[in-house]
Each structure stands twice: as structure tokens, then as C-alpha cells.
Amino acid sequence: MRHLGAELAGVKAGLVTICLPFRPELTQQHGYFHAGGTSSIADTAGGYAGFTLFPEESSVLTVEFKLNLLNPGQGDWLQAVGRVVKPGRTLTVCQLDVWGIGPDRRVHVATGLQTLICVKDRPA
Amino acid sequence: MRHLGAELAGVKAGLVTICLPFRPELTQQHGYFHAGGTSSIADTAGGYAGFTLFPEESSVLTVEFKLNLLNPGQGDWLQAVGRVVKPGRTLTVCQLDVWGIGPDRRVHVATGLQTLICVKDRPA
Amino acid sequence: MRHLGAELAGVKAGLVTICLPFRPELTQQHGYFHAGGTSSIADTAGGYAGFTLFPEESSVLTVEFKLNLLNPGQGDWLQAVGRVVKPGRTLTVCQLDVWGIGPDRRVHVATGLQTLICVKDRPA
Amino acid sequence: MRHLGAELAGVKAGLVTICLPFRPELTQQHGYFHAGGTSSIADTAGGYAGFTLFPEESSVLTVEFKLNLLNPGQGDWLQAVGRVVKPGRTLTVCQLDVWGIGPDRRVHVATGLQTLICVKDRPA
Numbered sequence: 461m462r463h464l465g466a467e468l469a470g471v472k473a474g475l476v477t478i479c480l481p482f483r484p485e486l487t488q489q490h491g492y493f494h495a496g497g498t499s500s501i502a503d504t505a506g507g508y509a510g511f512t513l514f515p516e517e518s519s520v521l522t523v524e525f526k527l528n529l530l531n532p533g534q535g536d537w538l539q540a541v542g543r544v545v546k547p548g549r550t551l552t553v554c555q556l557d558v559w560g561i562g563p564d565r566r567v568h569v570a571t572g573l574q575t576l577i578c579v580k581d582r583p584a
Numbered sequence: 585m586r587h588l589g590a591e592l593a594g595v596k597a598g599l600v601t602i603c604l605p606f607r608p609e610l611t612q613q614h615g616y617f618h619a620g621g622t623s624s625i626a627d628t629a630g631g632y633a634g635f636t637l638f639p640e641e642s643s644v645l646t647v648e649f650k651l652n653l654l655n656p657g658q659g660d661w662l663q664a665v666g667r668v669v670k671p672g673r674t675l676t677v678c679q680l681d682v683w684g685i686g687p688d689r690r691v692h693v694a695t696g697l698q699t700l701i702c703v704k705d706r707p708a
Numbered sequence: 709m710r711h712l713g714a715e716l717a718g719v720k721a722g723l724v725t726i727c728l729p730f731r732p733e734l735t736q737q738h739g740y741f742h743a744g745g746t747s748s749i750a751d752t753a754g755g756y757a758g759f760t761l762f763p764e765e766s767s768v769l770t771v772e773f774k775l776n777l778l779n780p781g782q783g784d785w786l787q788a789v790g791r792v793v794k795p796g797r798t799l800t801v802c803q804l805d806v807w808g809i810g811p812d813r814r815v816h817v818a819t820g821l822q823t824l825i826c827v828k829d830r831p832a
Numbered sequence: 833m834r835h836l837g838a839e840l841a842g843v844k845a846g847l848v849t850i851c852l853p854f855r856p857e858l859t860q861q862h863g864y865f866h867a868g869g870t871s872s873i874a875d876t877a878g879g880y881a882g883f884t885l886f887p888e889e890s891s892v893l894t895v896e897f898k899l900n901l902l903n904p905g906q907g908d909w910l911q912a913v914g915r916v917v918k919p920g921r922t923l924t925v926c927q928l929d930v931w932g933i934g935p936d937r938r939v940h941v942a943t944g945l946q947t948l949i950c951v952k953d954r955p956a
Contacts, residue, residue, distance in 0.1 A: 464620070495646050496588070496624030503619055522619050523923060524947055526650035526774045526898055528801045528821055530794040545819055546778040550922065551895060551949070553776045553819065571793055571801065573776055573821060575896055575947065577923070647799060648823055650774055650898045652925045652945055654918040669943055670902040674798065675771060675825070677900045677943065695917055695925065697900055697945060699772055699823065701799070712868070743875055743894050744836070748868030770867050774898035 466501050468508070474544035476508040481537045493533025498540075498558050498570050502527060505542030506554035510576040513547045519579040527556065527572035534567060535560035542574070552576045590625050592632070598668035600632040605661045617657025622664075622682050622694050626651060629666030630678035634700040637671045643703040651680065651696035658691060659684035666698070676700045714749050716756070722792035724756040729785045741781025746788075746806050746818050750775060753790030754802035758824040761795045767827040775804065775820035782815060783808035790822070800824045838873050840880070846916035848880040853909045865905025870912075870930050870942050874899060877914030878926035882948040885919045891951040899928065899944035906939060907932035914946070924948045 464486065470477035478501045480486070480493070488494040503525055511520040539559045546553040556572035588610065594601035602625045604610070604617070612618040627649055635644040663683045670677040680696035712734065718725035726749045728734070728741070736742040751773055759768040787807045794801040804820035836858065842849035850873045852858070852865070860866040875897055883892040911931045918925040928944035 494624075495627055496620070499623045499627065499649075500618075500620030503623065522653050524650065524652040524896065524925075524945075525623075526648065526821060528648040528794075528823060529646050530801060546776075546816065553778060553896075555819070568794065571803070571821065573774060573819065573896075575776060648772065648801075648821075650945060652918075652947065654925060670900075670940065677772075677902060679943070692918065695927070695945065697772075697898065697943065699900065742872075744868070744872030747871045747875065747897075748866075751867055751871065770901050772898065772900040773871075774896065776896040777894050 464497055464500060471508065471512060473512050474509055474547065476505050476512065476542045478505045478540045479537050482535070490532070493538055495529055498529070498533050498538060499527050501538060501540035502556040502558050502570060502572055503574065505540040506556045506574040507542070507576060509542035509544050509554050510552040513544060513552065514578045517581055521577050521579055523551070523575040523577050525556065525572055525574035527570050529570050531560070531567045531569050533560055533569045535562035537561050538569065550578060552578065588621055588624060590628070595632065595636060597636050598633055598671065600629050600636065600666045602629045602664045603661050614656070617662055619653055622653070622657050622662060623651050625662060625664035626680040626682050626694060626696055627698065629664040630680045630698040631700060633666035633668050633678050634676040637668060637676065638702045641705055645701050645703055647675070647699040647701050649680065649696055649698035651694050653694050655684070655691045655693050657684055657693045659686035661685050662693065674702060676702065712745055712748060719756065719760060721760050722757055722795065724753050724760065724790045726753045726788045727785050730783070738780070741786055743777055746777070746781050746786060747775050749786060749788035750804040750806050750818060750820055751822065753788040754804045754822040755790070755824060757790035757792050757802050758800040761792060761800065762826045765829055769825050769827055771799070771823040771825050773804065773820055773822035775818050777818050779815045779817050781808055781817050783810035785809050786817065798826060800826065836869055836872060838876070843880065843884060845884050846881055846919065848877050848884065848914045850877045850912045851909050854907070862904070865910055867901055870901070870905050870910060871899050873910060873912035874928040874930050874942060874944055875946065877912040878928045878946040879948060881914035881916050881926050882924040885916060885924065886950045889953055893949050893951055895923070895947040895949050897928065897944055897946035899942050901942050903932070903939045903941050905932055905941045907934035909933050910941065922950060924950065
């Protein structure tokens with residue numbers, strides 16, 4: 461995340477927001493954010509959202525995720541929101557959404573689902 | 585991809601391989617490749633694989649993809665293979681696989697599926 | 709759907725609800741609704757939800773869908789809700805949710821995402 | 833499965849085939865197999881494939897699955913093949929493929945991925 465320049469922008473129980481400011485090296489051929497950045501911050505936001513509900517001394521791993529890319533990644537920054545839909549002792553399911561935030565509009569860039577596993581006795 | 589340090593390692597019709605050498609800034613807390621790098625090169629390998637079958641003067645966009653993370657991203661480099669399962673005039677479906685390549689073994693890091701759309705009359 | 713005994717319970721623009729009453733032949737080994745029924749009505753609810761926004765003389769096909777099974781399919785009936793997240797001229801993305809409805813509670817049985825394609829000039 | 837008329841056609845360790853003969857009540861508006869039947873037998877084939885590798889006194893649940901519908905479900909019968917890609921103590925990942933089998937050709941109807949969980953001490 462540091463490598464991308466992403467920042468943790470909000471942390472509540474089961475709900476995490478990550479922001480990724482626009483940088484030229486994160487764009488693809490048409491000047492939009494590359495899907496790789498979009499999926500990285502979406503996956504990370506969901507992972508942290510699940511982790512907020514995990515017991516101490518545990519760690520989180522992504523089992524799988526699926527992302528629908530709805531609109532080009534545009535705007536001054538991307539905002540990824542991970543929200544726990546179903547917490548569980550072993551598996552947790554999160555909804556992932558990524559928005560492109562500009563001065564006067566907010567575009568739904570991606571929506572997805574993610575399955576996390578709680579790994580016990582292994583601190584993050 | 586340049587930002588990640590990934591390289592195009594093989595291009596055939598409907599089959600593309602991308603390699604990502606290990607770099608400390610691409611790892612997560614446990615020293616493995618971060619899932620973000622894994623999913624970025626998987627998505628890119630599939631996109632290029634589809635693109636090899638598209639008509640001239642067209643461009644490729646990822647509609648959606650889904651990735652199962654099977655093993656930690658380990659080894660000297662990651663190898664992502666995108667393979668067209670079903671080519672189409674509008675939509676193309678690819679299988680995505682990522683392997684972690686070490687001196688003496690090859691680990692299946694991720695497997696996935698991806699839907700691409702061919703955008704006509706817009707050069708890549 | 710007729711074969712399953714499912715019924716269209718609500719139709720608004722971009723939002724469709726389908727109900728499937730409990731029947732012994734739809735259960736699996738533990739007495740819950742079988743995942744096959746759950747995914748069938750989820751897919752159908754999303755398909756109809758997209759179709760409500762399509763132009764006349766067009767038809768709908770499911771490109772792909774993904775479903776997370778959150779809780780066993782329990783209750784007197786299943787309720788599947790398909791909601792359009794992103795309408796499009798060619799592709800439409802829907803969120804799918806299935807609930808198990810009992811006399812005194814409502815259980816989130818499944819959540820998913822679906823990509824639909826609008827096929828022009830072919831009536832449904 | 834009995835309700836659909838599906839039959840177990842082959843069982844090896846980590847590889848299961850299920851067949852579903854054509855029946856008018858399983859078709860949708862255009863005379864093809866309905867996607868609901870396709871996804872039901874795909875999910876079941878994968879579940880059984882994982883189950884062949886599970887320890888005794890355990891049971892299998894589908895955590896999630898994703899299916900790309902590649903071609904209309906056509907032919908005399910559908911053949912669903914579930915194949916374990918990554919076995920695990922807790923989670924198992926399967927590849928799902930469905931083929932439409934006719935007198936003189938075999939059409940790739942769907943491909944997908946599925947995550948299973950092994951539930952211990954609960955016989956199937």
C-alpha cells in the first residue's frame with residue numbers, strides 16, 4: 461500500500477475506507493487509474509474491515525475476491541470501502557466498493573465481494 | 585506494470601505470460617508477495633491474452649475478474665498466465681493462473697476467471 | 709422457475725423480488741434449501757431486474773454470476789432480490805441477495821454479483 | 833439433484849462428473865437448458881469432487897462459486913465436471929466446467945470456480 465501511495469482514511473468496526481491519490485505512474489494507456497490499483501485498494505479495504513472484527517493474536521488472509529469494473533478509474537483520488545456483510549469465526553465476507561472522487565462528482569468505479577479467513581495465533 | 589516492475593515474458597495467440605521479480609516493496613507483512621501485485625499481473629496477463637485475438641483498431645477493458653488465492657506469493661518471481669477460454673466478438677473469457685517460481689519449486693499462487701470486452705474503433 | 713415453484717413477488721425499475729416456498733424436494737441432506745434453488749432464483753431475480761431497464765425488442769442473457777453462501781437456506785420461503793448497480797447499453801451489473809424468511813426471523817442466505825448482456829432485436 | 837433428474841456419472845479422487853439429460857421443463861424461453869440447471873449441477877459436481885478428498889465423518893459446504901456462461905445450454909444432455917485445483921484441510925478450491933453434449937458436438941456451456949469448506953464431525 462505504501463508502494464502505491466494509499467492511505468487509511470477511516471476505520472470503524474467492520475467498515476474501512478482507503479484513499480489512493482491520483483499519480484501519473486498509476487494510470488493505464490487512457491489516463492485512468494489502472495485496474496491493478498483499484499483492485500489492490502479494494503482488496504486491502506476489505507481485508508482491514510474483516511480484521512477489525514477478528515480476535516487478538518489473529519491474522520487475515522484473502523481467500524478469494526471478485527470485482528466488477530463499472531466505470532473508468534477517474535478523479536483526483538480513488539476511495540475504496542470495505543464493509544463486512546457476514547462476520548464469522550473462520551470465514552468473513554465483505555462487500556467492496558471503489559469510487560472515483562473528483563471536484564464535482566463521485567463515480568462508482570468498481571463493486572465486488574471478498575472472502576477472508578481468520579488465521580488464529582499468528583499476529584498480523 | 586512498469587511501476588510494479590513486471591515484464592511481458594511470452595505472447596502467443598490467446599496466451600500471455602507476465603513475470604514479476606521479487607522486490608521487497610511488493611511484499612506484505614509476512615514477506616510474501618502482496619495480493620495486489622498478484623492480482624495486477626493476473627488481470628494484465630488475461631487482458632493481453634484477449635487482446636491478441638481482437639481485431640485491429642480495437643481496445644480491451646476488463647469487465648470483471650475473480651481470483652482465488654491458493655498459496656502465499658512466494659519464490660524469486662511470480663509468473664502470471666492468461667489464457668483465452670472463450671473468444672467472442674464482444675466478450676472474451678480468460679482463465680488466469682499465477683505461479684510462484686523458486687529455484688527448486690513452482691507453487692500455484694492463484695487461479696481466476698476474467699471477462700473482457702472488446703471496444704471497437706478505439707486504439708489501445 | 710415454474711419447475712421450482714418460484715413466483716415473481718415484486719417488480720420495479722431495476723429491482724425484482726422472487727419468492728420460493730419451501731418444498732421437501734428442494735432440500736439437501738440436512739433439510740435446508742439446496743444451493744441450486746438459491747442460485748437459480750438469485751440469477752433469475754437479477755436477470756429480470758436488468759431486463760426492466762432494457763429497451764423493447766431486446767432480451768437478457770447472464771454473462772456470469774458469483775454467489776457467496778452466507779447461511780443455510782432456511783425458513784418457510786426464500787426471497788431473492790436482484791438490484792441493478794450499474795445499468796448499461798450493453799452490460800448491466802446487478803447485486804443479488806437471498807433471504808430465508810421464517811415466522812420470526814430473516815436470515816441472509818446469499819449475496820452475489822451478476823453481469824448481464826442486453827441482446828438487441830431478439831424478443832425475450 | 834433427483835428433482836432435476838441429474839445423475840452421478842463418474843467419481844475419481846478429486847474429479848466428479850454429473851449428467852443432466854434434456855427435459856422440456858428445464859429449458860428457458862429459447863429452448864436451451866436454463867442457467868439454473870447448469871449452475872446447480874456445476875456446484876454439485878464441484879462439491880462432490882472436494883468431498884472425495886475429505887476425511888471420514890466430515891461434510892462439505894459451498895462457501896462461494898462463480899460461473900461464466902459461455903454458450904447456450906444445448907444438446908441432449910449437460911455434463912458437469914468438478915475438479916479439485918487446490919485441496920486443503922479447511923478450504924478446497926475446484927474448477928467447474930459444464931458441457932452440452934449432442935450427437936456430433938460438445939459445446940463449452942460454462943466454466944467456473946468454487947470454494948468449499950470441510951465441516952468436521954458432521955457426517956454428510
